[in-house]
Amino acid sequence: MINCAEGALVNYVPSADMPWNLQRATHLFRRIALGTDLDVQLSALTQNPVNVVNRIVDDAYDLPLTPEPQWAFWSLNDYSPNEDIRTQQFVDQLLTWGGQWLEDIKNNGLRDRMSFFWHNHFVTRQEDYLCPSWMYQYHKLLQQYALGNFKEFVRAMGKTPAMLVYLNGIQNTRFDPNENYARELYELFTLGVDNGYTQDDIVETAKALTGWNDTDLADFCNEINFLPAFWDPGQKTIFGRTGNWGYDDVVDILFEERPVEISEHICGKLYRHFVNPKEDLFIIEALAKTFRDNNFELRPVLKQMFSSEHFFDKAHIGTVIPGHIEYFFTFVNEMGFANNSELNFAIGYSAGDFNQAIMNPTDVAGWPGNRDWINSASLPYRWENIANVIAFYYQINGMALPELINFAKTLAEGKENDEVLITRRVIDFFLPKGYQSEIEYEEALKVFKSEIPENYFEDGSWNLDWEYAPAQMFFLINHIANSPEFQLK
16 A cells, blocks of 8 residues: 655645545544544534644643542552452452443543553553553553653653553562563654664663562552662663663653654654554654654644644545444444443443453554454454444334434435435445445445335435335445445544
């Protein structure tokens, strides 16, 4: 795949060649917020697109953190002394907060779109540390810094218990240095593989990061603090600078000595995830300069990226395959279905069977993403469960699907008896670039008409208020969802 976009990293100004239309609004909301209902998209079309982006980013930045649970800082002594009850408490808390985060990802727009992105960057695996309070504290950092200062994000992440346990920081002492976190700090979290660091830098950095070992091992889930006696006070040379460096020194030296490498690595990852899996190095370098010029604040970078002419270039529309959780949440949001915690949890739980278990990415490198989401097992799962989502709402709505009709009427713009226009607009909404041939549109029209006699369409008596119109919409959407293009967002 190649990146054919030509737009520059300047503010997008609608024109005859690049109109601010529903296709581009849908593109924006799918990338920035896992979709939203049609009314919000149509309202956005009445506003300047740059203002829309700036408001979304600022609102995400200002969004309060999810209120902490009662057990946010519990250690083992706060649980029941009965082993069976204690185990059930652990399980309930882990599931409860996993469910809460799924709610946040679906409903909180860009802020938790970003917290989920960072979960796949600063990877920890709940299965490796098993502590609910540590899971909560890790998740809190993801939300707190989702659009904040990346340098301080890095500083805070290495001290959080989930990371200290997952990447062996708690085992890293002056007597037996462990290089695991030091290596991933450079290779994955800041610089990129083999980019501006040596094995000696890793060895010396591991020594500087020692000392975060102070915890009561008999009281599981206890906080982990700095223990001076376990810190290596000797001289270390990191990126050519020598001193008796400690934890904070490592972060400061890293960002002082390798700002270009950090900014380009992080902006490249943002670009591949939110714009196009195929990089445009010129654009990434420009975003990286903005990152550095703003002292590694993420908000200016996101505003520049999402409001750019480059982002809205038609070549970027329909180039990303979302993960399973993002895929289903986007569909639910765009259809205007009411939020349902039971369904959200089911989506998150089922995604775990197809390599997207929330709180448990594949490994320290995270989920590969994009085309790796699609294989012979996951594709039928994604096809079939679009129909199951619609069927779920059909049941809880009392055997009715008003959302499908409202959706179709909004797209029809008053032409509610024009079956050809309705079919085409529904297709063009769900498939970023439509079908590739008229034959495919004609086949979809046959599906939409179902078994309704042709004369009702010919004489204009059919419309979206017909009793069978919801079923027609269901057949059409299910047909579209089984198209390969439906996987692209």
